Amino acid sequence: MRRLLLIIGFLICLEGLRAQSTEDFVMPECQGDFPPVLTEALNTPRSAKIYNPMLVGLLKSGRVLYGTPMNDYVDRIAEKLLQDHPQLQNQIHFYILLSPKVNAYALNNGVILVTTGMLAQVTNEAELAFVMSHEIAHIYLHHALDVEKSDKKADYVTKYLNYHQHSREQELEADRVGLNTFYQPSPYSKDALDGVFDVLKYAYLPFDEIPFQRTEVEEEFYHFPDNFFLNNVSPVTDQTGIIDTLFTHPNVDKRREVVKALSGAYSDEGKVEFFQEKSRFEEVNRMARFACIDLFLQGHQYDEALYNAYVLKSVYPYNPFPEKAYVASLYGIAKHKLKGSFNSIHNSYRDVEGEMQQVSYFLTKPSRNEWSVLALRNAWKAYRENPGEEYYEQVVLDLMKDIFVEEKMQYNDFCDFPEGMLAEDIHLEEPVDTVQYENKYDRLKNNSVALVLPDKKFKTVNYMLVDIHRDSLFFSMMNRAVADATNEQILEAIAKPSSETPHTLLIVTPEVHCYKKNKTERIDAGRRQSEHLLRLMTRTAKRYKVAVEVAGNMPASNRPTTEQYNDLVKWQRWLTDYSNARAMSMIYHTAAELENYTDSVGSHHVCFVAAEHNFDTYNTYSKYIFLLATLSNPTMIPVAIANFCFPIREVRAQFVLADVATGKTQMSKGLSKNEASNRVILDNFVYTQLRSYLAR
Numbered sequence: 001m002r003r004l005l006l007i008i009g010f011l012i013c014l015e016g017l018r019a020q021s022t023e024d025f026v027m028p029e030c031q032g033d034f035p036p037v038l039t040e041a042l043n044t045p046r047s048a049k050i051y052n053p054m055l056v057g058l059l060k061s062g063r064v065l066y067g068t069p070m071n072d073y074v075d076r077i078a079e080k081l082l083q084d085h086p087q088l089q090n091q092i093h094f095y096i097l098l099s100p101k102v103n104a105y106a107l108n109n110g111v112i113l114v115t116t117g118m119l120a121q122v123t124n125e126a127e128l129a130f131v132m133s134h135e136i137a138h139i140y141l142h143h144a145l146d147v148e149k150s151d152k153k154a155d156y157v158t159k160y161l162n163y164h165q166h167s168r169e170q171e172l173e174a175d176r177v178g179l180n181t182f183y184q185p186s187p188y189s190k191d192a193l194d195g196v197f198d199v200l201k202y203a204y205l206p207f208d209e210i211p212f213q214r215t216e217v218e219e220e221f222y223h224f225p226d227n228f229f230l231n232n233v234s235p236v237t238d239q240t241g242i243i244d245t246l247f248t249h250p251n252v253d254k255r256r257e258v259v260k261a262l263s264g265a266y267s268d269e270g271k272v273e274f275f276q277e278k279s280r281f282e283e284v285n286r287m288a289r290f291a292c293i294d295l296f297l298q299g300h301q302y303d304e305a306l307y308n309a310y311v312l313k314s315v316y317p318y319n320p321f322p323e324k325a326y327v328a329s330l331y332g333i334a335k336h337k338l339k340g341s342f343n344s345i346h347n348s349y350r351d352v353e354g355e356m357q358q359v360s361y362f363l364t365k366p367s368r369n370e371w372s373v374l375a376l377r378n379a380w381k382a383y384r385e386n387p388g389e390e391y392y393e394q395v396v397l398d399l400m401k402d403i404f405v406e407e408k409m410q411y412n413d414f415c416d417f418p419e420g421m422l423a424e425d426i427h428l429e430e431p432v433d434t435v436q437y438e439n440k441y442d443r444l445k446n447n448s449v450a451l452v453l454p455d456k457k458f459k460t461v462n463y464m465l466v467d468i469h470r471d472s473l474f475f476s477m478m479n480r481a482v483a484d485a486t487n488e489q490i491l492e493a494i495a496k497p498s499s500e501t502p503h504t505l506l507i508v509t510p511e512v513h514c515y516k517k518n519k520t521e522r523i524d525a526g527r528r529q530s531e532h533l534l535r536l537m538t539r540t541a542k543r544y545k546v547a548v549e550v551a552g553n554m555p556a557s558n559r560p561t562t563e564q565y566n567d568l569v570k571w572q573r574w575l576t577d578y579s580n581a582r583a584m585s586m587i588y589h590t591a592a593e594l595e596n597y598t599d600s601v602g603s604h605h606v607c608f609v610a611a612e613h614n615f616d617t618y619n620t621y622s623k624y625i626f627l628l629a630t631l632s633n634p635t636m637i638p639v640a641i642a643n644f645c646f647p648i649r650e651v652r653a654q655f656v657l658a659d660v661a662t663g664k665t666q667m668s669k670g671l672s673k674n675e676a677s678n679r680v681i682l683d684n685f686v687y688t689q690l691r692s693y694l695a696r
Contacts, residue, residue: 025290025321026593027098027573029566031067034559037093038064041109042558046523052107053523058097060554062569064113065096067562073284074114076276077129081136081182092139094132100292100304102203104131106138116295119288120207121199124273125281126192133178133186141177143170175259189271190263197256205236205354206304207289208311212358216310217374221418222463228365233357234350286316293325297332297589298573300345300580303363305329307356324391327382328589330375331395335586337368338402344582372403373464380468394587400481411478416451416470419463423453504547504601505694506660508571508608509534509554510686515614529679533609536683537690544694549601570594575608578663583656585664594660604660607690611653611671611682650674651682655689667693 038059044051058064065071074094082089097105097113102121105113112135114128122128184190214229274281289312296305306329312322336342349360366374376399383392403409417426428451455462468474510533514525534550541548552571554560560568570593577590598604650673657667671685 024324025287025294025319027291027294027569028065028068028070028287030065030562030569032562034562034565035066035093035095037109037111038066038095039559041111042554042560050109052109052111053521054105055107055109055111056523058113060568062552062565062572063098065098068096070096070116070119070284070287073276073280074119074128074132077125077132078136080186080188080275081129081133084185085182088136088140092136098291098295100295102199104135106135106143110139112136112139116288116291117203118199119284120292121203122285123195123199124192125275126188126273127196127199129186129188130178130183130193130196133182134174135178136182137174137178138170140181141170141173143174172255172258175255176262179259179262184263184266187270187272187275189273190266190268191271192273193259193263194256197252197259201252202236206308206311206356208315209236209355210311210314211355212307212310212362217362219464219467221466222460223419224366224370224460228362230358230361233355234353236354290321290325293322294589297325297328298577298580300332300336300577302329302332302336302345303352303356303360306333306363307359310359320386320389323382324389324589327375327379327392327395330371330378331399331587333363334368334371334375334399334402335581335584337371338406339582339584341582341584345580367461369403369407369409370461370464372399372407373461375399376403377464377468380474384473391587391589391592396477397481397484398587400478401485404478404482405485411469411475412452413462414452414465414469415454415458415463416466417454417463418466419454419458419460421454423455426453504549504603505541506549506551506598506601506603506606507534507537507541508551508575508606510537510609510611512609512611512682513613515612529611529613529682533611533682533686536687537607537609540687540690541694544691546694549603551597551606567597570597574660578658581663583658583663583665583668585662588660588663591661591663598660605657605666606660607655607657607693609653609655609686611651614650614652653682653685655686657693 038055041052041055042059046053055064071094074096078092078094079089082092091110092112093110094112094114096119097115099115100117100120101115102117103115104118107113112132114132114135118131119128122131179193214224218224289308293305293308293312296302296308305325309322309325309329313326316322332345333342336345346360346363349357349364352360376396379392379395379399383389383396386392404411510530512526512529512533514522514529516522534553538548538550552568552575553564554568555564570590574588574590574594577588581588651671653671655667655669655671656665658665667689669685669689671682673681
């Protein structure tokens, strides 16, 4: 009886874990009020010593999280580390930075950013506690302010060496003070310290090192050539002996030795690796890992996303996100291969170490047709297992359009028999048709498609759909995809400008960057011009009686609410995805987050402008050429004086109108001019493009 109760209890726990893990991942949203310290950072004048352009830039790009379960977990660790330092508890604020990099940053206003990459790679709570202790020590020792006071008059090489030497000294000091002052009095074990430096040393590696099996991309009825795979992958190198003179941080093993020597005298009695429940750490670790893969997808780093999703499929077998990320990675690679932009998202496999090198190498081998069909196979499998998942359906239809319309492959290009079989070895019995038909048309409508036999001209791609292309649903969806693509082409060919203007226009706040002659950015000037362009676009839309919805906007007063900030985060994610896709029409995985918003305003079309102002300065050679031209033609003297007295500025801009759901670019115009009145040129460009759209 007791054994039966134990089994029942185990099954209940297992079912509970399965129920928890089957929830699909969505990027965590911020909760609570917008933090005062972040509001202060947004409103700090650029001339102030505590102004932090890095933090402001991260906030405006929607990469800082607060009020999430990850934040709560980190804050509870901070409470233990600062329990003996009440004066620091109100000065130091921890936030989560959406970045797959394994790092943490201490800023000059008491803000410490812990990356999702760090949360994803640490193996226990104590390791994270030491990293946080190290960053607290940087603020405690005023290191952030010390770096700002470096000698600005020194030459570049001197400043470079001085800064990095100073930085290495600071890192060792932060290790010492962080350990003695904050970590040692806490409840965390010193046995975890060695693991911290393993995390830092191998921070560039994926979540685990698992061989990538050929069976992931092959089936028993088709095989890729052997040269598509590496026989051996490059081992992970050990950088223990590298001299760290020009590095920003000391060699990790050097830091390990110093910390080990310092902690040797401490007792570990009563110390633990997990002060909070281990299950909380595992949940935060899972959330951070999924967030990192999501960021890889958003940045179109598909090799990283693909391999890490492959690793996590076995770790979280009941969670749908790793499978969705795996499908999204294959789909993204197929789209870039088809559009000829694959090289822009992929680096040489020789720069990769460990098991992921196999993935990086394989990515370059299959043709675009093979990749499209491979992506379709995986998307179709996921769709059949999750028939209610709209993302899979959209991806399947889009890949079918690419294969059967863009690439002009035919249904009978896909064989019904495994690769390696010969047509002469196949003996098919002639079916006996006992049905009586009134006429040939009835026979045509009831006739099934004949089996496709092997052909000597067939390649691997022709055998990749043996198990699914006879599926009746597959056949009907293929016909639907072809019909949709054909209708789109017809409508584009016969389309005329519509006499109706849109009821609502979504506008993302224009992004304008202004630079001085020394290439330093004038952040306040850029902000003013961004706000000016937004007002211009709003007034223009009102003239055509079109309502305007400003999407992803940081309020002009820089006092956002949490709702506004979450909106900004979603739009910035989509814009990053769209930018990395190079305006390519595809199913963006970030678009689902905006679906409710776009449906509520009744528009899926978004307009945004990016612009840049630079000084077009004369170099020495140009000055001499201009001087010689003036001496040979004295009438050019007034022109020369005007050119030297009035600075010429270069203005570059891009006006884009796109569909949020499909990423299809409906309008994209560029500007590149050198004029003295660059603001007038930009205003006229934006007004002209927007008017041409609204007047249709």
